[in-house]
Amino acid sequence: MPDAINPTLALLHRHRSIRRFTEEVVSDDDMTHAVAAAQMASTSSAVQAYCLIRVNDDAKRKRLVALTGDQIKVARCGAFLVVCGDTRRHRLVAERSGQPHHQNLESFMIATIDASLFAQNLAVAFESLGLGICYIGGLRNHPREVDELLGIPFGVFPLFGMCVGRPAEGPTARPRLPIDAVLFEESYPDDRTMLAALDRYDAHYVEYLKERDAKATPWSTRIAERFDHLEREELAVYYASKGASLT
Amino acid sequence: MPDAINPTLALLHRHRSIRRFTEEVVSDDDMTHAVAAAQMASTSSAVQAYCLIRVNDDAKRKRLVALTGDQIKVARCGAFLVVCGDTRRHRLVAERSGQPHHQNLESFMIATIDASLFAQNLAVAFESLGLGICYIGGLRNHPREVDELLGIPFGVFPLFGMCVGRPAEGPTARPRLPIDAVLFEESYPDDRTMLAALDRYDAHYVEYLKERDAKATPWSTRIAERFDHLEREELAVYYASKGASLT
Known part of the structure; x- marks a missing residue:
């Protein structure tokens, strides 16, 4: 390595x-x-x-x-x-x-x-x-x-x-995405290729969690939950009030 | 060092x-x-x-x-x-x-x-x-x-x-801001303190440029010129068109 x-x-x-x-x-x-x-x-x-x-x-x-x-x-x-x-x-x-x-x-x-x-x-x-x-x-x-x-x-x-x-x-370090889900050659991959890479990652991620007796929630499941609602909804108004322009 | x-x-x-x-x-x-x-x-x-x-x-x-x-x-x-x-x-x-x-x-x-x-x-x-x-x-x-x-x-x-x-x-490396213009203790400094640090930086910056026979424009002057107009004005509309929300 x-x-x-x-x-x-x-x-x-x-x-x-x-x-x-x-x-x-x-x-x-x-x-x-x-x-x-x-x-x-x-x-x-x-x-x-x-x-x-x-x-x-x-x-x-x-x-x-x-x-x-x-x-x-x-x-x-x-x-x-x-x-x-x-x-x-x-x-x-x-x-x-x-x-x-x-x-x-x-x-x-x-x-x-x-x-x-x-x-x-x-x-x-x-x-x-x-x-x-x-x-x-x-x-x-x-x-x-x-x-x-x-x-x-x-x-x-x-x-x-x-x-x-x-x-x-x-x-211990949480496993990262497989490199072929991060580094692409010449162009962005199609959805099917990406989802197949994420499936492999999920399997690896769950294995890692099981070995540590942690709740074996796949990465995909956690990600879907993370973004099924908004967090920090006041941020744009706040930064604008500090002189940022987001336009 | x-x-x-x-x-x-x-x-x-x-x-x-x-x-x-x-x-x-x-x-x-x-x-x-x-x-x-x-x-x-x-x-x-x-x-x-x-x-x-x-x-x-x-x-x-x-x-x-x-x-x-x-x-x-x-x-x-x-x-x-x-x-x-x-x-x-x-x-x-x-x-x-x-x-x-x-x-x-x-x-x-x-x-x-x-x-x-x-x-x-x-x-x-x-x-x-x-x-x-x-x-x-x-x-x-x-x-x-x-x-x-x-x-x-x-x-x-x-x-x-x-x-x-x-x-x-x-x-060669361009000189960076003096550390006391970047790292603050407990709170952000007042404008006078900051401008004094930037004046010292400008003097150092100009010295560096002179040694290299470059046009001796102070950092402050370059910064004021950099932000006296907008660049990349389409960026917010573009990122929004890609699914970002800036609100």
Whole structure:
């Protein structure tokens, strides 16, 4: 298996989302090294449309536990980070030079994609330092309250959180889609081919769950349930209120 | 400097976008290893809302050069990949089980973020194999034509391209924002503090450009120019036509 090819590929393969951490605080050195490396990620025309807020304060962390859906790990990790799309710097320099500042879906996507590339480099950097991470999509549950708690102004869009810390568990990795359901040659496959690949995946996924005495629900069933209703219905109105344009 | 700390941090620091490649084709082995490692990136509730289309065909590559804004490197690289947000698999399994499939901004963001985390892992994986990469945002210039060329169906959203190959140049890295303009403690800074950090960055940025005999335009000036007009104004209508909901 590719684990042996080089240390970085091996590191990527070892990734597991970590949900239980020791009490060790992430050091400023580790934080600085990881962020500096993360900033080297590609960014659209160097706009660097992202920022990171580290939350140490106990009371704020406790409030964030509640806001993210009672995720205790948000308080019990070595560092909690809020990853934001950031168009405010761009607004500030435009205002100062008296130029207009325009936004549309393209600029919102640039911020979202830039921030995500940065965040994934950050995750890899932390893991290279022996730390574990978990993304917290639940940060989008109550974004207005997150704004108020952290003084996040107009033009800055909280996207997700990240727990970081010394792992206190060693979970197994959930199997991913088979590569032929992800990487296509020349064109997108037809539905029949895709469904056949997903059937194989379901069988593999159920086998994995059974081995762990977990409820053997196929991936397909979980996915259909996940999208049979809407979640976070206020998000578009919220981001628009922060200066994003989704048109 | 952090370069010495571990091989992966050193690799992240060495990242440069590569725009000139040798004629060497990316091997299937390298492609498979990189994609398998990339798939280990975190994904929201395992939805894995992304896919990758590799374009080898010469005629298609030439057409993509034109569609991405005459970027010759799209034809002259060892592999050209189209990274898409993919909600089609989810639709297919929902349809098969007779369940409704709902979309809103949250599900579009999940696809965009999932695909970006995957893509950045992919970039890091390729670089660990000695290859270079360049993201191609120009893929969003004419997405309908990209769809037609690659048979990308309803529910699948082309987000950006990626050139991969053996580097035939060794560019220097553009300086990134100072870390105190990116990483904040407890709350977002005030405008004055931010502008002071950006002024320091501009001075550093101009110095870097002068050393390279490039036009010494401060970052702030370039940013104000970048956002004084809209780009890709059809994008929201286009993604909506593909089944995304931005509300």
